[in-house]
Each structure stands twice: as C-alpha cells, then as structure tokens.
Amino acid sequence: MAQKNSPTATKSEPDLNERAQDNVGHDCEQLELPDIPKPAFCPSWPGHATMCGLTLDLMLTGARINMFDMPDEYRRISAYIQDLENKFGWPVKAAPLKHPRKSHEIAQYWLDQEIILQARAIRPDGLMVTQAEHVADVKNRATIRGSDTNATGKSVGNSVKVNVTNLTAAGALDSAIEFVKRVLTGKGHVPTKEVESLAAEARVAPKTLERAGKAVKVKKIKVGTRWFWTLPASRTASDDNLDEGPA
Incomplete structure (x- = not known):
C-alpha cells in the first residue's frame, strides 16, 4: 500500500x-x-x-x-x-x-x-x-x-467540455461580427478578397466570417468580375446598377 x-x-x-x-x-x-x-x-x-x-x-x-x-x-x-x-x-x-x-x-x-x-x-x-x-x-x-x-470529476468534466465549446463558438462569432462591422462601417464597398485577407490576419475562420456576415446582413455586390462586401446602411442609389450576389 x-x-x-x-x-x-x-x-x-x-x-x-x-x-x-x-x-x-x-x-x-x-x-x-x-x-x-x-x-x-x-x-x-x-x-x-x-x-x-x-x-x-x-x-x-x-x-x-x-x-x-x-x-x-x-x-x-x-x-x-x-x-x-x-x-x-x-x-x-x-x-x-x-x-x-x-x-x-x-x-x-x-x-x-x-x-x-x-x-x-x-x-x-x-x-x-x-x-x-x-x-x-x-x-x-x-x-x-x-x-x-x-458527481465524478470525469462526468462533470465531460459536461463542462460541451459548455466550453459552446462558449468558444459564441465568443468567436461575436468577435467576428465586431470585426465585420469595423472593416465595413463607413467604407462603402470593400473587396471580398480584402475582407478575407484581413480576417485571416485577425484569425477569424472563414466559416465564422460567413456567419458573421449573415448576422449583420452583409450584401455581396459584383462589379465587373470583382465581388465586394457592403453593409445595408452603406448602400446608395448607384448600387442599382450593380449585380447583387448571394446574401
């Protein structure tokens, strides 16, 4: 013993x-x-x-x-x-x-x-x-x-891991939403590639970025062969001549 x-x-x-x-x-x-x-x-x-x-x-x-x-x-x-x-x-x-x-x-x-x-x-x-x-x-x-x-440490630990995952996902989405607002607010149309590049630097995952864009109702606008992101509030009358991409 x-x-x-x-x-x-x-x-x-x-x-x-x-x-x-x-x-x-x-x-x-x-x-x-x-x-x-x-x-x-x-x-x-x-x-x-x-x-x-x-x-x-x-x-x-x-x-x-x-x-x-x-x-x-x-x-x-x-x-x-x-x-x-x-x-x-x-x-x-x-x-x-x-x-x-x-x-x-x-x-x-x-x-x-x-x-x-x-x-x-x-x-x-x-x-x-x-x-x-x-x-x-x-x-x-x-x-x-x-x-x-x-309860045993193992059983409680397993339930806690689920909670941590949920909190992590929620926190990541909240951060991504703030990121999208910061990048787009007051800037009219921002090239999609620029948004994605800035998101990569900020370590915002692509899927989280898409979810954040939908959460703030981002519009995807096509000008020629290029795509742009814009917030609804930043749209102008000149947007009528642009082809709107998928929301």
Whole structure:
C-alpha cells in the first residue's frame, strides 16, 4: 500500500474516498513536476500540482500557447498535460477540481485555439491554499464554475467540455461580427478578397466570417468580375446598377 499523500499514488491504490477522508485537515502536498524549459510567454514555470484527496490542480501561471504560431510548444505542452493525466489518474483538460463534497473552478480553458491555464488549489476541508494569477492581456476568457456535487470529476468534466465549446463558438462569432462591422462601417464597398485577407490576419475562420456576415446582413455586390462586401446602411442609389450576389 502506498504511503498516504504519496505523489505517485494512483487509482489502483487505496480507495479514493478513503484517501480523501484521510487527507481532510492535512496540508496539501506540493508535487515535483517534470522539468520543462521555461517559455518566454509564461511568467511562472513549470508551476506546481497540488494533490488533496481527489483534487489534482495543475497550475501554469499565465501560460498562453497558440497552436498556429507555436505548434511545437503547443504539442509539447499538450503532451506534458497528458503525461500528468496518466501519472495521477485524474483529467486535467477542461475538468473541474473535484472532491466528494466540493466542486470548484475549472483548471483549464480552451478558447480561440489558445491554452489558458489557471487554477485554484482547494484543500478537502474547503480552505484555499493557493491561487493562480490572472493574465490581463488574454481576451475571450470564459469563467465556468461548478456547483457542489457528488458527481465524478470525469462526468462533470465531460459536461463542462460541451459548455466550453459552446462558449468558444459564441465568443468567436461575436468577435467576428465586431470585426465585420469595423472593416465595413463607413467604407462603402470593400473587396471580398480584402475582407478575407484581413480576417485571416485577425484569425477569424472563414466559416465564422460567413456567419458573421449573415448576422449583420452583409450584401455581396459584383462589379465587373470583382465581388465586394457592403453593409445595408452603406448602400446608395448607384448600387442599382450593380449585380447583387448571394446574401
């Protein structure tokens, strides 16, 4: 039988509920994580994990990894998180920190193709022992909190992933709508290729761009062989001589 609070303890060792009860009132153990080179964009590295009964808290303060600009870093961190999941037997990605009687803030969010890691470590008796710093320049962050529940971390984590996906989609569309308004307002007709190029630079996905265009009732106008985007409010009498494309 593994020693209580052992960082290498797994699900196959003493019953998790028994371990959680044993840990109540004891200080959380700071676990040594594998050494990984410190990325320039992460002020605190490699962070720490805290295990209290059923709670595994991964804390990489302020980490931001864009999967397109930094694919190698993205894969490396993803593999690192997967190793932690395998080592401790609890999900880390988009999963709440769980205790049989407690449910707290989610440890990780996936938004706009970025990994944003922030967490709070909670003792089994409910006392806060540490809290991650917030990253001021990260936009489109979602905060999802769970209510007290006896459900397993896996079942709650699965339901949370759906919510995160919905929030991500809604946030991306809202951002795209603002982008379309900013590009078209007061500019009459803007070439479709220019809109698409600016959208690519702003990392607005093509399908999201189309949805945003429909949301603001963009008109697609053809002049000769070229297509243009225009907002309804920017149409003029001269538009009558233009062939209107699909809405």
